[in-house]
Amino acid sequence: MSMENDIERVLYSEADIQKLVNKLADQINHDYADTDELVVVSVLTGAMMFTTDLFKRIKVMASLDSVDLSSYAGATTESTGTVELIQDLTNSIEGKDVLVVEDIVDTGRTLAKLVDVLKDRGAKSLKICTLFDKPDRRVADVKADYVGQIVPNEFIVGYGLDYNFLYRNLPYVGVLKPEVYR
Ligand code: 5GP
Ligand code: MG
Ligand code: MG
Incomplete structure (x- = not known):
């Protein structure tokens, strides 16, 4: 089945996204x-594409690690109130500058949980970089230090962002047709 048929419209093209990545880098x-x-701490799985593109453009001494958190349960477009750490970092962050890389900050619950987990580990600094941000939807008190693009209050897919685990492999970011959710 073709993914592209499910897309109602494209919000950010591949070229738009590369411009955002370059600006952040x-x-x-x-x-x-x-x-x-x-x-650089990539928040799996949504931030994978963004992380690899961004990481290649970072010119300072850098290492790469990842974490996985759960807030969504399958076919839904709303995060749940409880966020769990599924997979922790591999290496210590003590004395290091840490940059968390996210695909999108929505309610902020996922990042709030992650910051809470990391804050007592003796990092020299802890900052957040997100490709997309929906500040109007914020529930938890978190703010990204680097934001690629503020997006409208719509559920977006592509470039790592999924709906029901699909559409991550679209090279651009778009909105799904309403009938896809039915
Ligand atoms: P939050 O905890 O801030 O509500 O949501 C964080 C996670 O939910 C994001 O990292 C992302 O994986 C997912 N998410 C939030 N908004 C969207 C969206 O518009 N589209 C998709 N595909 N995922 C989203
Ligand atoms: Mg994410
Ligand atoms: Mg998701």
């Missing part, structure tokens, strides 16, 4: 120019 390279080691 420039800011990060500037701000972390003096770091001994920047630990």
Whole structure:
């Protein structure tokens, strides 16, 4: 079955996304120019595509780690109130500059949980970079330090973002046709 038939419209093309990634990489390279080691923490699975594109553009000393958290239960477009850490970091972040990389911040519950988990581990600094942000939807008190693009209050898919585990492999970001949810 073709994925593309399920897309109602494209919001951000591949070229739009690469511009956003380049802008964020420039800011990060500037701000972390003096770091001994920047630990880039990718929040699986949604941030995978964004992380690989961003990480290749980071020019300071950097390592890569990942975490996995759950907030969605299958075929839904709403996160649940409880967020669980499913997979922790592999390496210690003590004394390191840490940059959490997210696909999108919506209610903020996922990031709030992650910040809570990481905050007592002795990191030198802890910042958040997200490709997309829906600030109007925020429930938890978190703010990203680097934001690629503020997006409207619509459920978006593609470039890592899924609906019911699908559509992550679209190279652009778009909105699904309403009948897909039925
Ligand atoms: P939050 O905990 O901030 O409500 O949601 C965090 C996670 O929910 C994001 O990292 C992302 O995986 C998912 N999410 C939030 N909004 C959207 C959206 O518009 N589309 C998709 N596909 N996932 C979303
Ligand atoms: Mg995510
Ligand atoms: Mg998801």
